Amino acid sequence: MNTSAGAATKAPAEVGADVAIIGGGLAGAAAACAFARRGISTVLFEPRAQSDGLLSCSADSTTPRLMAGRRAKCCGHCLHGRVRASLAALELTDCVDRIAHGRTTRARIERRGVPALEFELADPGFVVRRDELDPALLDEARRRGVVIIAQSARWSPRENLVRSDSVECRPKLVVGADGLSSRVARDAGLVEHGRQGRRFGLAFDFEADAELADALVEEGTIRMIVADGGYLGLVRERHAVHAGLLLDAKVSARDALARIGTEHREIGAIPQSILHQALACASGAGPIPFRTTSAWSDGLALIGDAAGYVEPFTGEGMTWAFESAALLDAAVAASTSLDAVPARYGALRSEALAWTTRRCRAIAWVVARPRLVTAALRFAQCAPSISRRILQGVVR
Ligand SMILES: Cc1cc2nc3c(=O)[nH]c(=O)nc-3n(C[C@H](O)[C@H](O)[C@H](O)COP(=O)(O)OP(=O)(O)OC[C@H]3O[C@@H](n4cnc5c(N)ncnc54)[C@H](O)[C@@H]3O)c2cc1C
Structure with a gap:
């Protein structure tokens, strides 16, 4: 399949997949790994991915070449120890251990x-460095059988169509993992207006x-x-x-x-x-902060920053990305069909993250004063x- 942006003028090719993930940062890539591990056909759209293997980190990663080019992600690169439980559940511990710099x-x-x-x-x-961690996870997703399209995509809820320049897909479940100010969340009407x-x-x-x-x-x-x-x-x-x-x-x-x-x-x-x-x-x-009214609706689950992000001071962002991917995976495990996954994910998420979210809001309130x-x-x-x-x- 040609996934390059140059194919824009041709009619989009239809991809048959049960799950379409929009966004291949930590949350999207981790969720893709989890779906693939369960044998669920998954397509992931991420414009920063490369169609022929991944990115940029130099073979000699003992020499940071941080000044070499534009920085990949806005992140302070501190990953909480608490993330270990979610990484283990997603079988991604090795992936992070391999690239951690201390x-x-x-x-x-x-x-x-x-x-x-x-x-x-x-x-x-x-x-952890994001120019290493994000590509490592996408590589792992690809290795587990996820189809990665190196383009941005848009979801049309009414037709349930996910479409990029050269590919379209009508999945049973859409996962919005497109980060802060998520377009998917806005298209689903899940963003808190004015807040x-x-x-x-x-x-x-x-x-x-x-x-x-x-x-x-x-x-x-x-x-x-x-x-x-x-x-x-x-x-x-x-x-x-x-x-x-x-x-x-x-x-x-x-x-x-x-x-x-x-x-x-x-x-x-x-x-x-x-x-x-x-x-x-x-x-x-x-x-920042980015607020949503809910992390799910029929046929849709929002994960990572797309589901709402409070504040970098607490360094929760990457952990939430992995935790929400792990909660989505738990919802899949507990559901008899993909249709039932979003509501189940919403319930698990409220239970697991409500207190942390309140705690982070309180810290953000203090730190802003x-x-x-x-x-x-x-x-x-x-x-x-x-x-x-x-x-x-x-x-x-
Ligand atoms: C200043 C700052 C410092 C921070 N420091 C830390 C820290 O030290 N520790 C920590 O844990 N967190 C930190 N964070 C937060 C952390 O960076 C985020 O929470 C984390 O990146 C969220 O991961 P994600 O996968 O949800 O989103 P992202 O990493 O933003 O990934 C979203 C992906 O979606 C893709 N995308 C967007 N639109 C589309 C589309 N239409 N189609 C397809 N793909 C699309 C983007 O290319 C992107 O790769 C910090 C944030 C800020 C602002």
């Missing part, structure tokens, strides 16, 4: 004028000499700096630093970094030439062990 064991929260709060993570996480967020994410990487990298963030630590108008997260991968910024609308990344640089000397010490180049290769996402963060950090100085315990429960 563990995160500590987190530090900082705010100008108050001593930082540092604590051990209850469940150590992983540093979308006003913050934007930006992520970039740069290489620093050992001295600067050590000053910015030690290996194994997740460093979060809360400032007026947004925050900056940093994590190390040997001599490379991964940075994620969340900013209020109208705050430019350059201004935010300059302000954070005046408050934290080592950030101000990053050479302008490096920052300039890193920002030129940065990837963006938003608006830097004065509250200052007050919380002051309280932490007075009652350090209570604060650490609360944080270990909150930032899990």
Whole structure:
């Protein structure tokens, strides 16, 4: 089958598949792996995939080439340890272990004028690069028999037709995994109108000499700096630093970094030439939060960010992507037909993720009010062990 975008002028070829997944990020690729493992015919549409095997990570992945091109995804690259249960259920543990670049064991929260709060993570996480993880999962899906179409697709709910430039499909189940501001969710009428967020994410990487990298963030630590108008997260991968910024609308990344640089000397010490180049290769996402009214409707399940995304501060996004794929898989296992899957998935999802979602909303509410963060950090100085315990429960 010709899956290249050049086939746009021909009539679309019909693909027979029981499940069509729109979006091949972590959520879509993980779900595709799960369907294929159950012997369910699955087609996945992802414009960033390549039709002849996958992507870009260099054979010598001990040398990060983070500055080589535009960054693949807007992500801080910190994967929670909690994800292990979902990876095991999806039989994807090896896939992540193969590409993980180290563990995160500590987190530090900082705010100008108050001593930082540092604590051990209850469940150590992983540093993963999205330009490696997403392709590895798509490769695994392909290996399990999923048909991957390297094009974007659109679902028409009325005709139940999923269509890309060269392919169309009438599946029994559509899975919307197309990320923040999901088109699938909008076409299904599942987006909460008027309640979308006003913050934007930006992520970039740069290489620093050992001295600067050590000053910015030690290996194994997740460093979060809360400032007026947004925050900056940093994590190390040997001599490379991964940075994620969340900013209020109208705050430019350059201004935010300059302000954070005046408050934290080592950030101000990053050479302008490096920052300039890193920002030129940065990837963006938003608006955040993205809210949906429901994660399912007849014939449709939304997973990953497409089902709603709260906030990068807690680093829940990738874990939710895997967890929602695992919940969808559990719904398939518990259903007698694909028709019954969406409602079952909705019920399992509410049960499993409702508390986490509320917790993340509460954290987002606090973090968007830097004065509250200052007050919380002051309280932490007075009652350090209570604060650490609360944080270990909150930032899990
Ligand atoms: C600044 C920032 C920092 C973050 N840091 C972290 C972190 O450290 N840890 C963490 O766990 N999470 C983090 N996140 C969140 C995390 O990146 C997301 O939650 C995660 O990528 C969600 O995965 P997904 O598969 O749902 O969506 P995505 O990874 O966005 O994948 C969606 C896919 O759908 C494809 N697509 C879109 N439209 C179509 C279409 N019409 N047809 C076909 N395909 C389509 C896209 O090409 C894309 O590949 C961060 C987010 C931001 C903004």
